Amino acid sequence: xxxxxxxxxxxxxxxAIIGRPNVGKSTLLNALVGERVSITSRKPQTTRQRMVxxxxxxxxxxxxxDTPGFQQRHKSLLTKRMNxxxxxxxxxxxxxxxxxxxxxxxxxxxxxxxxIPSDRxxxxxxxxxxxxxxxxxxxxxxxxxxxxxxxxxxxxxxxxERKRQLEELLQEIEALLPEGEPLFDPDQFTDRNVRxxxxxxxxxxxxxxxxxxxxxxxxxTIDQWQExxxxxxxxxxxxxxxxxxxxxxxxxxxxxLREIGRLARGEIERLLGKPVHLQTHLRVKRGWTxxxxxxxxxxYE
Ligand SMILES: Nc1nc2c(ncn2[C@@H]2O[C@H](COP(=O)(O)OP(=O)(O)OP(=O)(O)O)[C@@H](O)[C@H]2O)c(=O)[nH]1
Ligand SMILES: [Mg+2]
Numbered sequence: 528x529x530x531x532x533x534x535x536x537x538x539x540x541x542x543a544i545i546g547r548p549n550v551g552k553s554t555l556l557n558a559l560v561g562e563r564v565s566i567t568s569r570k571p572q573t574t575r576q577r578m579v580x581x582x583x584x585x586x587x588x589x590x591x592x593d594t595p596g597f598q599q600r601h602k603s604l605l606t607k608r609m610n611x612x613x614x615x616x617x618x619x620x621x622x623x624x625x626x627x628x629x630x631x632x633x634x635x636x637x638x639x640x641x642x643i644p645s646d647r648x649x650x651x652x653x654x655x656x657x658x659x660x661x662x663x664x665x666x667x668x669x670x671x672x673x674x675x676x677x678x679x680x681x682x683x684x685x686x687x688e689r690k691r692q693l694e695e696l697l698q699e700i701e702a703l704l705p706e707g708e709p710l711f712d713p714d715q716f717t718d719r720n721v722r723x724x725x726x727x728x729x730x731x732x733x734x735x736x737x738x739x740x741x742x743x744x745x746x747x748t749i750d751q752w753q754e755x756x757x758x759x760x761x762x763x764x765x766x767x768x769x770x771x772x773x774x775x776x777x778x779x780x781x782x783x784l785r786e787i788g789r790l791a792r793g794e795i796e797r798l799l800g801k802p803v804h805l806q807t808h809l810r811v812k813r814g815w816t817x818x819x820x821x822x823x824x825x826x827y828e
Pocket of ligand 1: 553574685
């Protein structure tokens with residue numbers, strides 16, 4: 528692909544996608560990259576770690592960095608680590624996409640905006656979920672208000688879910704990227720390995736199938752991975768922070784945990800392109816969301 532544009536100088540750059548929890552950052556990343564790199568759910572705080580999604584087209588390579596939703600309400604050690612991931616993602620990127628919802632600015636959005644140095648000229652505002660607006664005219668005052676808040680390089684209303692205005696967004700970002708040779712193979716769409724993606728798919732199903740509070744206390748590790756050309760054999764653990772949570776995750780007669788496993792297996796099979804046998808175990812690590820050593824052991828450094 529890159530050869531066809533030999534007369535165009537290649538551009539490559541890192542683009543951080545930031546925003547408060549649940550605005551649609553991961554949905555946007557997946558829509559831009561065209562692959563399911565980052566898990567999503569209707570619950571806030573789904574994403575816990577920085578995640579790279581790569582889009583290579585023509586002579587340009589966009590290296591998007593999805594980040595956890597930035598928030599200061601819940602104060603566990605896990606949340607602190609998640610906020611550190613956001614701050615770290617802001618350093619050394621070539622462009623920043625700040626995502627807000629078309630409903631308008633919230634206090635959490637404002638707090639996050641304050642983390643961005645005011646002299647940055649490489650910040651694009653993506654106003655997401657425009658499909659939920661009854662009246663598109665409502666965007667005009669929001670655009671005016673947003674331009675007053677910060678010198679954004681561009682303001683782009685989008686719908687990540689419906690894949691609307693993504694081309695406009697990509698063009699605005701592309702204009703901010705420096706010249707440079709691609710860092711990833713054009714076929715590669717993430718820096719994460721399949722084991723990590725598989726663990727995340729399991730966590731996603733738990734997020735989606737469990738009630739409102741529980742998912743924040745769930746982590747997933749892969750204990751065994753055996754794969755040959757024809758099939759894969761995977762064993763994973765779901766970790767909960769309290770003994771009393773076990774029953775909820777297992778569900779009546781084991782139905783909940785089975786359903787989580789069944790849905791996750793489907794996604795892992797799509798990812799690997801072969802049949803998967805997935806075993807899930809439920810384990811307790813008391814208070815892991817506030818335990819530095821446990822966080823490290825579960826992959827949240
Ligand atoms: N209607 C509508 N819903 C959207 C859109 N984009 C995302 N969503 C939904 O918003 C919810 C949150 O999406 P995520 O992509 O997980 O949000 P996030 O910002 O990554 O959330 P955290 O990782 O928790 O910070 C999901 O239910 C998405 O389906 C959109 O353009 N329109
Ligand atoms: Mg996310």
